[in-house]
Amino acid sequence: MPSDNLDLMRLEAFGGVALVGVATAADAALARAVEAVNRTVAEFDQACSRFRSDSELSALNAAWGRAVSVGPVLLEAVSASLRAARLTAGDVDPTVGDALIALGYDRDFAALASADDAADPTPFPPRPIAAIPGWRTVVVDDDAGTVRLAPGVTLDVGATAKALAADRAATRAFDAAGCGVLVSFSGDLAIAGPPPAGGWRVRVTDDHRAGVDAPGQWISLQSGGLATSSTAVRRWRTNSGVAHHLIDPATGQPANSVWRTASVTARSCLDANIASTAAIIRGARAVGWLEGLGLPTRLVRVDGTVRHLAGWPSESDDLPGSAESVVGADRGASGA
Amino acid sequence: MSFGSERSRAAAVRDAALERVRRTRRWVIVATAALSAGFAALVASVAPGHSLASKSSSEQAGVATTASSTGSTGSAVPSMPAPASPGELGLQGPDQAPSPAPSQGSSSQAQAPAPAPAAPAVVSGGS
Numbered sequence: 489m490p491s492d493n494l495d496l497m498r499l500e501a502f503g504g505v506a507l508v509g510v511a512t513a514a515d516a517a518l519a520r521a522v523e524a525v526n527r528t529v530a531e532f533d534q535a536c537s538r539f540r541s542d543s544e545l546s547a548l549n550a551a552w553g554r555a556v557s558v559g560p561v562l563l564e565a566v567s568a569s570l571r572a573a574r575l576t577a578g579d580v581d582p583t584v585g586d587a588l589i590a591l592g593y594d595r596d597f598a599a600l601a602s603a604d605d606a607a608d609p610t611p612f613p614p615r616p617i618a619a620i621p622g623w624r625t626v627v628v629d630d631d632a633g634t635v636r637l638a639p640g641v642t643l644d645v646g647a648t649a650k651a652l653a654a655d656r657a658a659t660r661a662f663d664a665a666g667c668g669v670l671v672s673f674s675g676d677l678a679i680a681g682p683p684p685a686g687g688w689r690v691r692v693t694d695d696h697r698a699g700v701d702a703p704g705q706w707i708s709l710q711s712g713g714l715a716t717s718s719t720a721v722r723r724w725r726t727n728s729g730v731a732h733h734l735i736d737p738a739t740g741q742p743a744n745s746v747w748r749t750a751s752v753t754a755r756s757c758l759d760a761n762i763a764s765t766a767a768i769i770r771g772a773r774a775v776g777w778l779e780g781l782g783l784p785t786r787l788v789r790v791d792g793t794v795r796h797l798a799g800w801p802s803e804s805d806d807l808p809g810s811a812e813s814v815v816g817a818d819r820g821a822s823g824a
Numbered sequence: 825m826s827f828g829s830e831r832s833r834a835a836a837v838r839d840a841a842l843e844r845v846r847r848t849r850r851w852v853i854v855a856t857a858a859l860s861a862g863f864a865a866l867v868a869s870v871a872p873g874h875s876l877a878s879k880s881s882s883e884q885a886g887v888a889t890t891a892s893s894t895g896s897t898g899s900a901v902p903s904m905p906a907p908a909s910p911g912e913l914g915l916q917g918p919d920q921a922p923s924p925a926p927s928q929g930s931s932s933q934a935q936a937p938a939p940a941p942a943a944p945a946v947v948s949g950g951s
């Protein structure tokens with residue numbers, strides 16, 4: 489039975505909220521899209537989860553230097569994570585798994601002592617770790633379908649795999665539903681097929697679980713992908729302070745960035761995710777890099793001011809512009 | 825007289841031998857060039873675009889590779905490399921930058937004479 493408004497289906501996937509939307513009011517199309525998305529989530533979870541003892545990734549991490557035959561999903565996910573490392577000169581590195589475990593992130597996030605839960609009496613005692621092994625210690629053989637990690641290396645492909653899954657799920661759902669589709673995994677969006685009139689309306693905020701009333705900005709997207717990385721979420725307490733999940737490979741510690749949140753649009757959700765994660769790690773250096781790549785970006789400083797780069801609209805943002813934005817606007821106005 | 829005749833015969837023998845050496849050298853040079861050209865043509869037709877330095881396996885540390893499979897044209901003209909896959913390219917910008925959208929309360933439905941179904945709102949944030 490068609491309804492007057494387009495609808496979204498809300499699911500749980502990859503430890504966060506997943507949304508599936510179709511650009512038609514037909515309920516059957518949404519059901520077919522959701523089925524395709526669920527299938528993709530199951531495949532990626534079985535292949536890439538660091539928290540499942542029966543996943544392919546867990547077997548690979550336990551192989552201690554042996555080449556391991558992996559399925560096409562993990563093979564693609566590992567290759568995508570290595571591409572991310574190559575394109576960011578190692579700032580987005582999948583070999584930070586051991587650093588995350590050392591900081592206590594060795595189980596599903598819901599089981600950790602949240603930084604927001606001050607009453608939790610059991611903050612994690614972090615252990616020191618050696619340097620990040622680096623992505624060049626990972627060898628992929630496409631022909632043989634194998635991946636080999638240097639002994640002691642623990643892969644974490646979580647962020648790039650989730651974005652890759654969003655791209656794959658959106659394409660599958662589009663094929664199944666026969667209409668435009670939007671898929672969101674924990675706030676990382678992929679769009680396939682023609683959008684609804686006016687585009688897909690997106691509220692960009694610090695936390696994907698926040699409602700549409702949270703401080704942020706409304707934008708409209710027609711195609712491609714959008715990803716947001718933030719140090720304001722997925723934080724937990726340790727004996728040495730609050731940790732978050734975005735690890736700087738140069739230090740092995742949570743990134744101490746000038747940005748608390750970075751949102752990027754790109755041709756795919758995967759590319760957007762790579763850029764948004766790198767933006768947090770790179771800090772102030774990210775501005776020129778993102779502008780050079782022409783990736784529309786919204787950056788929120790830790791003080792709550794915001795910068796819009798490379799074509800990201802600055803209208804109707806709840807947050808005040810940063811000093812650089814104001815100077816840039818003045819310069820643009822005087823030059824016009 | 826006899827001594828002079830001996831000398832001229834020795835000179836003639838030497839000249840003939842030198843001529844044979846020159847002729848043989850010319851033939852060796854011509855044959856070497858012809859064999860080289862033939863071998864090059866054979867290799868170019870059998871394995872175009874390959875070099876001795878290339879790896880037989882696509883195994884490479886940290887980099888996924890794609891095989892070039894453009895096929896041979898049967899001539900010695902080197903074939904063009906295969907187009908780069910999206911995985912080999914750099915980060916790609918969107919076809920269209922995001923545009924400002926009206927807030928939740930100010931739906932475009934109210935302004936349109938023949939309203940289309942309203943797109944639902946999605947939240948993008950850190951996870």
